[in-house]
Amino acid sequence: MTTETMQKRQEVTYLEAISQALDEEMAQDERVFLMGEDIGTYGGAFKITEGFLQKYGEWRVLDTPLAESGFVGAAIGAAMMGLRPVVEMQFADFISCAFDSECPEGWFFHSPGLKLVAPSTPYDAKGLLKAAIRDPNPVIYFEHKFLYRRIKSFLPEEDFVVPLGKADVKRAGGDISVITYGAMVHLALEAAQTLANEGIDLEVVDLRTLMPLDKEAIYSSVRKTSKAILLHEDNKTGGIGAEIAAMLAEDCFDCLDGPILRIAPPDTPVPFSPPLEEFFLPKTSDIVSAARKLAAY
Numbered sequence: 001m002t003t004e005t006m007q008k009r010q011e012v013t014y015l016e017a018i019s020q021a022l023d024e025e026m027a028q029d030e031r032v033f034l035m036g037e038d039i040g041t042y043g044g045a046f047k048i049t050e051g052f053l054q055k056y057g058e059w060r061v062l063d064t065p066l067a068e069s070g071f072v073g074a075a076i077g078a079a080m081m082g083l084r085p086v087v088e089m090q091f092a093d094f095i096s097c098a099f100d101s102e103c104p105e106g107w108f109f110h111s112p113g114l115k116l117v118a119p120s121t122p123y124d125a126k127g128l129l130k131a132a133i134r135d136p137n138p139v140i141y142f143e144h145k146f147l148y149r150r151i152k153s154f155l156p157e158e159d160f161v162v163p164l165g166k167a168d169v170k171r172a173g174g175d176i177s178v179i180t181y182g183a184m185v186h187l188a189l190e191a192a193q194t195l196a197n198e199g200i201d202l203e204v205v206d207l208r209t210l211m212p213l214d215k216e217a218i219y220s221s222v223r224k225t226s227k228a229i230l231l232h233e234d235n236k237t238g239g240i241g242a243e244i245a246a247m248l249a250e251d252c253f254d255c256l257d258g259p260i261l262r263i264a265p266p267d268t269p270v271p272f273s274p275p276l277e278e279f280f281l282p283k284t285s286d287i288v289s290a291a292r293k294l295a296a297y
Contacts, residue, residue, distance in 0.1 A: 019048045022086065026056055029084060033060040035071045036088030045090050068097035102270045103234035108140050109211055109243070115164055116210040118142040120185035122153045124208055127162025135164060142210075144183045151186070167214035169221065173203035176291050177221040179244055180231040181207040184282060188231055191287035200295045210240055218244060219252055226257040227294050231282060236264035258297035261290050 012020065026032045033056075034049060040063040043050030053061045064071040068089065075085035089095050101107060108114050115137055119125040125143070132139035170185055171192050178188045185206045192202035205221050207213065222228045228248060230241030245260045263282050271277050 015046060015048055019050075022049065023052070023055075025084075025086075026052070026060065030060075031082065032084040032086065033062065033078075034086050034088065035062045035064050035075055037064055037066060037090045039063060039088055044088065049088075068094050072098035103232075105142055105210055106234050106239055109240055113138065114211060115139040116142065117164060117208065118144070118182045118210055119162075119208060120144075120147070120170075120182055120206050121151060123155060124162050124168070124206075126155060127160055128164070128208065130159075131161040131164050134161065139164070142182070146183050147186075162208065165209045165212045165214055167217035168206045168208055169203060169217070170206045171202065171204040173201040173225065175201040175203075175225055176227045176229060176294055177203045177205060177218075177225045178229045178231055178287065178291075179205050179207065179218055179221070179241075181210060181240075182233060184231045184233055187282060187284050188287060190284045191291065194284065194288055195291050198292075200291055202291060207240075213244070213247075215247065215251075218247070222248055222252050223255045226255055227297070228256070229261045229263060229287065229290055229294065231263045231287065233281065234264060235267050236262055237267050239264055258294050261294060263287060263290055 022034065026034070034052065036044070036049075038045055039049045040053040040058065040061045042063075043052070049061065062071075072087055075087045078085045089098075096107070105116060105118065108116055115132070115135065117128045117132060117139060119128045125147075129141055132141050171189055173192065178192070180188050185204065188202065188204045192204055195202055203221050203225055205217060207218075228245075230244050232239055232241050234240065236242075239262075241262045241264060245262060248256070248260055263286050265280050265282065268280070271280055
């Protein structure tokens with residue numbers, strides 16, 4: 001680009017660059033259309049689409065109702081039919097109205113001020129819920145449907161609570177720490193029983209509270225075993241296991257005798273087909289294989 005050409009051009013703002021991109025793509029491809037709240041007559045909350053309604057018409061600049069799940073769903077259908085919908089979320093805060101998440105704890109884990117709990121046993125389920133109700137802070141209580149009728153135990157008759165922010169060692173061991181929560185606790189215990197026959201002694205730490213994390217319990221276990229496996233049912237990338245791995249790398253690096261391993265589903269939506277779902281989810285055999293690898297390291 002010559003100096004003369006540069007001088008003729010005007011600087012544009014971040015907002016104007018976005019507006020230009022939308023305008024140019026709509027001009028060159030009739031399949032492109034816009035959907036969002038107040039993007040038509042009003043021109044968008046920040047005027048990015050100002051004048052677009054007059055230029056492209058109401059069939060390509062669609063003012064939508066306040067129904068993110070509705071118009072995102074419509075856009076998905078339109079895209080499947082070959083169109084090029086562009087959906088504007090007026091504010092990023094609204095985007096959670098438009099997606100489904102099978103294991104949503106990672107989203108809330110990233111939000112300061114929330115407490116998150118995920119019980120794995122009837123005792124913890126009752127004790128944590130009572131503690132959550134009594135806590136003056138906002139607490140999100142994750143119930144695992146798979147555990148509803150599969151896990152049983154006797155509960156104390158007297159009143160009790162399980163304190164928030166305290167992990168629980170569900171099985172003591174000396175060789176490898178498995179840090180986990182929810183339904184995966186039971187998989188870890190099954191794997192521990194299998195590995196005990198091979199002389200590999202797993203310690204299973206049930207986080208119970210995901211935020212705030214019980215760093216003391218996590219560090220104490222890993223400093224004892226010097227090896228760690230992080231296990232969860234949520235997707236691997238950006239999961240809670242990634243945060244714990246970073247914590248261990250920062251604070252417990254000198255005591256580690258092997259790599260920190262993560263066991264989690266692949267980064268795909270949960271398959272609808274039962275055989276595919278079974279393949280997708282972590283299995284006892286995955287834990288056994290990872291533990292053997294780590295034990296031999």
